[in-house]
Amino acid sequence: MTPKIRLQNISKRFAVGSNVVPAVENVNLSLNSGDFVTLVGPSGCGKSTLFNILVGLLAPDSGGELHIDGKLVAADHLLGRVAFMPQRDMLMPWRTVLDNAILAAEIDGVPRAAARKRALDSLDRFGLRGFENHHPAQLSGGMRQRVALMRTFMFDRDVMLLDEPFGALDALTRAMMQRWLLEVWEGAKRTVLFITHDIDEAIFLGDRVLVMSARPGHIKMELPVPLPRPRAPDIITSAPFVELKRTLLAAVEDESRKAFAAMNREILPDPADA
Amino acid sequence: MSAPSAPVPAVPGVPGVAGNAAIQLIALVVMLAAWEVAVRALDVSPGKLPPPSAVFATMWSGRVALAGAVGTTLYEALLGLAAGIVFGVLSGISFSRFRLLERMLLPYFVASQAVPIIAFGAIIVMWFGNGVASKAVIATYLSFFPVAVNTLTGIRRVNPEEVGLLRTFGAGTMEILWKLQLPTALPSIFTAVRLAVGLAMVGAIVGEWFGASQGLGVVLLTAMFDNHVEQLWAGILLTGVTGTALFAAVVLLQRKFVWWHADG
Amino acid sequence: MSDMPANKTGEGAWRRRYSLLWPPALAAILILAAWELSIWLFKLPNFVLPTPQEILVAAIQDRGQVLHDTWATLVESLVGYVAGSVLGLGIALLFVTFPRVERALLPAYVTINSVPMVAYGPLAIIWLGIGASSKITLIIIAVSYSILINALAGLRSCDPGAISLLRTFGASERTILLKLRLPAAMPAIFSGLRVAVVHAMILAVVLEMLGAREGLGWTVFKSTQMMDFVAAWVAVGATVIVSLAIYSVVNWIGHKLVWW
Ligand SMILES: Nc1ncnc2c1ncn2[C@@H]1O[C@H](COP(=O)(O)OP(=O)(O)O)[C@@H](O)[C@H]1O
Numbered sequence: 160m161t162p163k164i165r166l167q168n169i170s171k172r173f174a175v176g177s178n179v180v181p182a183v184e185n186v187n188l189s190l191n192s193g194d195f196v197t198l199v200g201p202s203g204c205g206k207s208t209l210f211n212i213l214v215g216l217l218a219p220d221s222g223g224e225l226h227i228d229g230k231l232v233a234a235d236h237l238l239g240r241v242a243f244m245p246q247r248d249m250l251m252p253w254r255t256v257l258d259n260a261i262l263a264a265e266i267d268g269v270p271r272a273a274a275r276k277r278a279l280d281s282l283d284r285f286g287l288r289g290f291e292n293h294h295p296a297q298l299s300g301g302m303r304q305r306v307a308l309m310r311t312f313m314f315d316r317d318v319m320l321l322d323e324p325f326g327a328l329d330a331l332t333r334a335m336m337q338r339w340l341l342e343v344w345e346g347a348k349r350t351v352l353f354i355t356h357d358i359d360e361a362i363f364l365g366d367r368v369l370v371m372s373a374r375p376g377h378i379k380m381e382l383p384v385p386l387p388r389p390r391a392p393d394i395i396t397s398a399p400f401v402e403l404k405r406t407l408l409a410a411v412e413d414e415s416r417k418a419f420a421a422m423n424r425e426i427l428p429d430p431a432d433a
Numbered sequence: 434m435s436a437p438s439a440p441v442p443a444v445p446g447v448p449g450v451a452g453n454a455a456i457q458l459i460a461l462v463v464m465l466a467a468w469e470v471a472v473r474a475l476d477v478s479p480g481k482l483p484p485p486s487a488v489f490a491t492m493w494s495g496r497v498a499l500a501g502a503v504g505t506t507l508y509e510a511l512l513g514l515a516a517g518i519v520f521g522v523l524s525g526i527s528f529s530r531f532r533l534l535e536r537m538l539l540p541y542f543v544a545s546q547a548v549p550i551i552a553f554g555a556i557i558v559m560w561f562g563n564g565v566a567s568k569a570v571i572a573t574y575l576s577f578f579p580v581a582v583n584t585l586t587g588i589r590r591v592n593p594e595e596v597g598l599l600r601t602f603g604a605g606t607m608e609i610l611w612k613l614q615l616p617t618a619l620p621s622i623f624t625a626v627r628l629a630v631g632l633a634m635v636g637a638i639v640g641e642w643f644g645a646s647q648g649l650g651v652v653l654l655t656a657m658f659d660n661h662v663e664q665l666w667a668g669i670l671l672t673g674v675t676g677t678a679l680f681a682a683v684v685l686l687q688r689k690f691v692w693w694h695a696d697g
Numbered sequence: 698m699s700d701m702p703a704n705k706t707g708e709g710a711w712r713r714r715y716s717l718l719w720p721p722a723l724a725a726i727l728i729l730a731a732w733e734l735s736i737w738l739f740k741l742p743n744f745v746l747p748t749p750q751e752i753l754v755a756a757i758q759d760r761g762q763v764l765h766d767t768w769a770t771l772v773e774s775l776v777g778y779v780a781g782s783v784l785g786l787g788i789a790l791l792f793v794t795f796p797r798v799e800r801a802l803l804p805a806y807v808t809i810n811s812v813p814m815v816a817y818g819p820l821a822i823i824w825l826g827i828g829a830s831s832k833i834t835l836i837i838i839a840v841s842y843s844i845l846i847n848a849l850a851g852l853r854s855c856d857p858g859a860i861s862l863l864r865t866f867g868a869s870e871r872t873i874l875l876k877l878r879l880p881a882a883m884p885a886i887f888s889g890l891r892v893a894v895v896h897a898m899i900l901a902v903v904l905e906m907l908g909a910r911e912g913l914g915w916t917v918f919k920s921t922q923m924m925d926f927v928a929a930w931v932a933v934g935a936t937v938i939v940s941l942a943i944y945s946v947v948n949w950i951g952h953k954l955v956w957w
């Protein structure tokens with residue numbers, strides 16, 4: 160089966176002042192249709208950068224290749240083809256819940272009335288029934304994330320990229336949102352790439368977990384999650400889960416230490432640089 | 434030359450009790466009453482300071498002409514304001530698009546805020562004649578500058594990540610402008626329009642002083658030449674009422690359209 | 698970062714200043730060229746639009762008159778501006794110290810200022826004559842108002858926690874005002890002072906147009922009535938320069954005093 164999306168040797172360097180900072184280096188990964196893949200890595204390792212490349216907002220450095228359905232494409236070809244949910248919800252304060260949810264569909268050319276109707280029908284699924292005419296400022300953090308997710312789902316694309324969607328939520332809300340996301344995903348099979356820095360979350364949600372190295376980020380480890388679906392909340396205490404977690408923790412811990420050391424080096428400049 | 438670098442700031446809200454329209458109205462009534470009593474009690478000559486009752490009597494007897502004057506000035510100010518807003522928003526958008534244009538012209542736009550550009554009004558009347566057009570042009574250029582500057586600063590306030598998100602939905606330049614940049618800029622555009630309302634009124638009135646046959650400016654000017662103090666006060670009160678009404682209309686529009694922004 | 702060689706930063710600052718300056722300079726050149734070109738192309742007579750040289754030559758020839766007018770307008774606006782600023786600040790301090798006085802008087806102040814100040818111009822001329830006092834009086838009212846509103850907002854802006862903290866140290870209300878409220882209000886006061894410059898200039902010029910014996914506004918008015926358009930342009934140009942000069946000085950003082 161040809162992968163839905165395949166990245167080959169993708170690198171991105173940023174010019175910061177007179178320095179060049181490599182954010183990601185030689186990333187290789189493929190997503191198959193219907194996969195739920197999670198990506199963990201220390202903060203600042205280039206996860207968001209990788210996403211920006213995958214949605215067509217950033218062009219990778221030359222030498223890398225992007226393939227969709229087996230075809231080589233240019234970076235900006237991806238604009239409008241992948242449903243992206245950025246780290247911050249970015250709801251528009253002047254739009255109602257309903258109108259925020261249909262924003263992507265509206266831009267996609269769906270007539271407003273039709274988009275609204277479709278959105279009204281799926282309010283229950285997103286737990287937003289009764290809130291359609293509220294404005295973002297009236298919502299809790301968890302609800303705002305659901306609106307942002309609904310907006311992403313309403314943008315009918317096979318591939319969804321979610322950048323730490325639950326990063327800012329408290330632990331209880333987050334656990335509820337994870338279960339809910341799996342339900343929604345199982346109802347409408349999409350290919351999902353999900354960024355998180357929470358290892359439990361990565362295992363609980365994913366078919367596969369990718370571990371990214373400290374900056375410059377590349378895929379350091381790829382770990383299949385052979386846990387059956389649907390997954391019950393108490394699966395996180397089961398032996399296979401704990402085993403996977405142990406493996407991942409070791410890998411991530413290693414990278415976090417490197418990232419931390421690199422940070423310290425930046426704060427206390429290396430004498431060799433002077 | 435050190436040009437002012439800040440954008441047109443939000444008018445600091447009138448603090449405390451005075452923010453309340455009802456209190457303002459009560460203040461007005463109390464002031465008029467005190468004025469009436471004081472003039473009568475101290476026996477001030479009406480040629481110096483007429484009692485409000487005399488002013489209102491003058492207003493009533495001259496109501497047709499005065500209504501015409503209010504209408505003319507309001508028309509000039511509104512025409513100028515509308516044109517100023519349209520041109521201002523369009524230039525703000527162009528500045529946000531063309532960096533070089535902004536760097537070339539914005540310093541002058543900002544500097545114009547520190548200069549009584551109303552002095553150019555004399556030249557404008559020379560160019561556009563004694564009719565409505567010259568006053569509308571003066572009101573236009575006075576309101577144009579703050580609107581242009583604040584449209585730009587408003588658009589600049591848009592988070593580039595939000596632009597990115599819309600682009601991933603496949604949005605083009607115009608869609609990003611309509612759905613994101615202009616709504617985000619709206620609060621700061623309204624701040625400028627609130628300022629522009631006063632400027633447009635001043636532009637219309639002062640424009641009339643350079644030559645006109647009708648309007649509140651003409652009422653004020655002829656009353657000055659005739660030493661007709663009741664008429665002069667009538668003109669002042671009507672100018673205040675007209676300006677306040679225009680300002681209130683803008684505030685209402687702002688409440689309606691940018692309710693989601695805190696400082697309404 | 699901090700141990701970067703000094704000449705390198707200096708160079709960077711120069712480059713930055715240069716890149717800030719050339720676009721407006723280019724715009725000025727383009728505008729002047731368009732000005733000249735349109736006069737030449739459409740054969741505009743000088744009562745429609747004089748050439749920049751004509752204006753400059755007239756300014757130099759009539760420098761005595763121009764300086765005299767500039768001085769007259771400068772005195773009116775500066776006296777009114779300074780007196781208005783002091784008055785506005787004084788009223789603000791009074792209001793903050795005695796909130797009851799504020800409740801009684803502020804609405805009246807707001808009502809008076811809800812009429813565009815220029816509309817009082819003819820009245821000021823009748824009451825106070827065409828000399829400087831009519832201009833100065835209106836400038837004082839307008840300037841004091843914008844200082845008052847800004848100062849009130851500034852004086853009220855400081856952190857209530859900091860006030861309570863000073864109180865626990867046993868500070869008097871006067872100390873709190875001097876040590877905490879006033880410094881905290883400085884940025885707001887200076888932004889009021891900055892805006893007030895243009896108010897003062899507008900009133901000086903516009904009132905001179907209504908009636909005066911001297912001053913830039915009076916010259917603009919008189920010259921347009923006498924169809925001496927070059928003189929009108931000279932006076933308008935001088936007005937622009939005077940305002941920018943006052944503004945720059947106020948701005949400079951503001952930056953020196955409010956460095957935070
Ligand atoms: N536009 C940019 N310009 C310069 N550096 C950037 C830019 N975007 C990201 N970076 C740098 O690239 C690295 C990776 O950032 P990011 O992808 O946001 O990390 P993550 O999402 O994993 O926390 C960081 O060190 C960041 O400072």
Ligand SMILES: [Mg+2]
Binds near residue numbers: 206207246
């Ligand atoms: Mg990130």
